[in-house]
Amino acid sequence: MTSKSDRREFLRKSSKFLLLSGAASVAYASVAEGQPEKAPNYRMHDHWWGMVIDIDLCIGCGNCVRADKAENGVPLGPKYFRTWVERYHIPPGDLQHPEKEELPVVDSENGGFDGFKEKYKKGDGSKNFFVPKLCNQCSHSPCTQVCPVGATFESPDGVVLVDREYCLGCRYCIHACPYGCRYLHPETETADKCSLCYHRIVRGLTTACCEACPTGARRLVDLKDPNDPVHEFLKMHKVHVLKPQMATGAKVYYNALDGSVR
């Protein structure tokens, strides 16, 4: 009886050991801790991150804004955003007098955090759409250029990051960003911006905003990965970056971007 029990015990323990050895045990430990797996094999030079945003798919639900604020500790309130959503309303213009063209009416109450209340009626001749915004992870980023101490830098995998242990809080970078993507964090008193959820993407996860997007309007893409569907997407669609005249090497590509968007 005793020997049988010992054998059973041995088999149970050894099978558990075999099952949970190596990667499996690491994964099990991570799951047990509630942490995403570590990425010991992540090599920065193998990646070149960007994002594709499909304007036609964005429904202005604000999930991305909420997810981002929760994930990255962005202060609540209408003045601090790593990502936000704008609603564009373009009234029917007088095509014979383009110089008198009315400006688009844009709103982004609380950055779209609470979603958007219905405001414009269908069939009134206007054009309405949502534009999610975030740091464009420029490869010639003006914010990096002007930082007096190099606290803002471009990582080898194409993400513009801020070292909050090093930033002086001079706010020169905030002025240098043509897209308004930076703010001074009121608690740390350092510059803050979208990090493309760097802590997640190096672990093989997608960004919080992409994960929370119900329509797939935002997609994290690895431009260095030949198997990433982004290459096919960029080939098959007419995409644009924001303010191309700024020549910042922006890596957030918009599909179906209207010319009125700034």
Place this chain on the structure above:
Amino acid sequence: METALPGVQGFLYPNEIELQWSVLIVLYPFITGLVAGAFILASLERVFNVQAVKPTYRLALLTALAFLLVAPLPLQLHLGHPERSLEMYLTPHTSSAMAMFGFIYLWYLMAVLLLEIWLDYRKEIVLRAQSTPGMLGWIYKLMTLGSYNISPQSLEIDDKVGKFITVVGIPSAFLLHGYVGFIFGSIKANPWWSTPMMPIVFLFSAIVSGIAAVLLVYMLISFIQGRKTDMACLDTTARYLLYAFLIDFGLEMLDLIHRIYEADESFKTLDFMVHTQLYTSQVLLQIIFGTIVPIGLLALVQLISLSEAARKGIYVISGLLTLVGIFAMRWNVVIGGQLFSKSFLGYTTYKMEFATREGLLPTIILMLLPFAILWALVKLLPPWQDEAGHSHSS
């Protein structure tokens, strides 16, 4: 257009609602401009041998020093982490205009201004170190840096080196303030700032403000000390002020005309801003009262002959208006550049606080501080010598 938040008109990117650079950053180019302008005035006498402005030579140098010592303070007070500011010198990011400015500032302070003042005053410092008792005597002894040699040969070397430093100092002063202009002018994201005219406009407005400041300080100190003002000096300085002003105004108008004529995508937004939020500070204070009126007054002195008292009155009024106008110009650049959205679809407002870190109170204190320093400097190193060739001790 819709209003969602107080003080906001139209649409701004949400992160733009709050202004990043406050009145302290307005003060900084204003003060640096006074430094550069005062030094350039001093250099006129030394390098170009303009005898008429000689009475203001040392005063201009001391004024430049007093303001230069205060120049970094508004920046320091504004930083989120002032304790890290030294990193700008220790680990500078070479592509950053701001980081490089730190070195230009140090160069100008240590290699130009302090050295020139020391060489110019060396003989008096040594004499005073030997004759002044007590604590003050020790200060003079410290200021000799251990060199007591005031033989004629030694003083001749001082003079030669001093002249050389002034020659180096002129481009340095140009660099100092031109570079401040570059800090703003190189921000391509901001159409109100981004123009190659910015350094040159900053430079000439600096010369204007520096000359006006020295003119006023000279009259004020002469008045306080009961000394007779040298009218030839005042007239010449005021004439230089007029010339510098004409160039400055010409450059600013060129910039304005160019913007109006080109009328690029940012024009409607900026034009609206100038006609609304910036109307008082730009059109009234900067252009009309701060530029056209003083230019008119200074030109009047050139055209008709006026009594000494009338001329003095005109110099005081136009000097004060000039300083107000140049301060307004700095305000319009720094604050104006943040009032409109980079989306060109909306505007925000700047609400100045009072007794906060970046409020009006520290600004006033920082603006008065250079005058306190200047008062101490004038006591320590009197800028004028009496008839016997000794320094006038006040």
